[in-house]
Amino acid sequence: MSGRPKLSDVAAAANVHPSTASRALDPALAGRLSPEVVERVRRAANQLGYSRNAIAASLRMQRSRMIGVIVPDLTNTMFPPMFRGIEDRLSADGYSAILANSDFRPAKEKAIIATYLDRRLDGLILASAHIEDAEQMDALARRVPVVLLNREIEKASVSAVVGDxxxxxxxxxxxxxxxxxxxxxxxxxxxxxxxxxxxxxxxxxxxxxxxxxxxxxxxxxxxxxxxxxxxxxxxxxxxxxxxxxxxxxxxxxxxxxxxxxxxxxxxxxxxxxxxxxxxxxxxxxxxxxxxxxxxxPHYRMGFEAAAQLLDLIAAPTPQVSRTVMAPSLIVRQSTGPVSFD
Known part of the structure; x- marks a missing residue:
């Protein structure tokens, strides 16, 4: 074989149809095939040195398989476990996440959202929403699936995952x-x-x-x-x-x-x-x-927000949902009985 290997070369080496090879190499579609076929195709791809062109695949599918996430403050340590939950749920369906920080500034958040939309991301998870943004949030949700995380906007018709x-x-x-x-x-x-x-x-x-x-x-x-x-x-x-x-x-x-x-x-x-x-x-x-x-429950909230977003992306008629997760009291040494001295 001369030149860069093609998908058809992988399919021939694995003795499958090119469309089957394509699905086997797509994390979001491989689950529809038998593990034996997926393993055979991936082994052939590795032996030939073939790498899947994710950009070309996304253009064919009209999907980027990328999700934009915005948090208000990256230095707040509650957000990494939330983002881990998001990533874990997205990766199971072949999606990846891009994370950005708004620094509590609505203008910066709007600029990040505009960049995400320009890059044709498939959905947004926002942990930085402000309550006065109801009208803008509704308009945004008409353009791309959106789920709010940790915060919500009661007057907006947007899905949310929040604590109680x-x-x-x-x-x-x-x-x-x-x-x-x-x-x-x-x-x-x-x-x-x-x-x-x-x-x-x-x-x-x-x-x-x-x-x-x-x-x-x-x-x-x-x-x-x-x-x-x-x-x-x-x-x-x-x-x-x-x-x-x-x-x-x-x-x-x-x-x-x-x-x-x-x-x-x-x-x-x-x-x-x-x-x-x-x-x-x-x-x-x-x-x-x-x-x-x-x-x-930071991780569970992130995981659930990603699950809701994937449902919105897949649904022909998306339904707005609101998930409220129960908190728990953690007593440590910073509180004690009142002093009456």
């Missing part, structure tokens, strides 16, 4: 109340995100249920879900005169920022102020003190 924010905050408030805390502060997440809004509303509902009157000095809004904002907001709480004995932060990074502010103020956690987070991101148990938090 209300249940998580309610469980954490009950935990702190059970330790004797009555002056519980809340560092709320950005109010242009579903997680920020839902967790703040859940906190207010829990506070009313357990204590009645709410002290406005005990609630402060973070601009981003970041350690720096957690530090700034905790400093504000300590200086505002509300005298909190516990801080329920809307995510783990905000809680970690609190720990620094408390230490700088010469106070002890949890002796003087208990601190709790939300998400149970990897390494939350490694901070000092180890962080009490609400665990959401």
């Amino acid at each position: 924010d209300r249940a998580g905050v309610t469980a954490m408030f009950a935990h702190l109340s059970g330790l004797g805390h009555r002056r519980i502060a809340h560092i709320a997440g950005p109010q242009d995100t579903s997680t920020g809004v839902a967790r703040r509303e859940a906190f207010l509902a829990a506070a009313r249920e357990h204590g009645g009157e709410i002290d406005d000095r005990l609630i402060v809004m973070a601009e981003t879900f970041s350690e720096q904002e957690g530090y700034r907001c905790a400093r504000h709480l300590l200086e505002a005169g509300g005298k909190p004995t516990a801080i329920l932060a809307a995510n783990d990074w905000l809680a970690i920022g609190c720990l620094t502010a408390i230490e700088e103020a010469g106070l002890n956690c949890p002796g003087d102020i208990s601190v709790s987070g939300f998400n149970d991101m990897p390494f939350a148990d490694r901070v000092r003190p180890p962080l009490t938090t609400i665990r959401i």
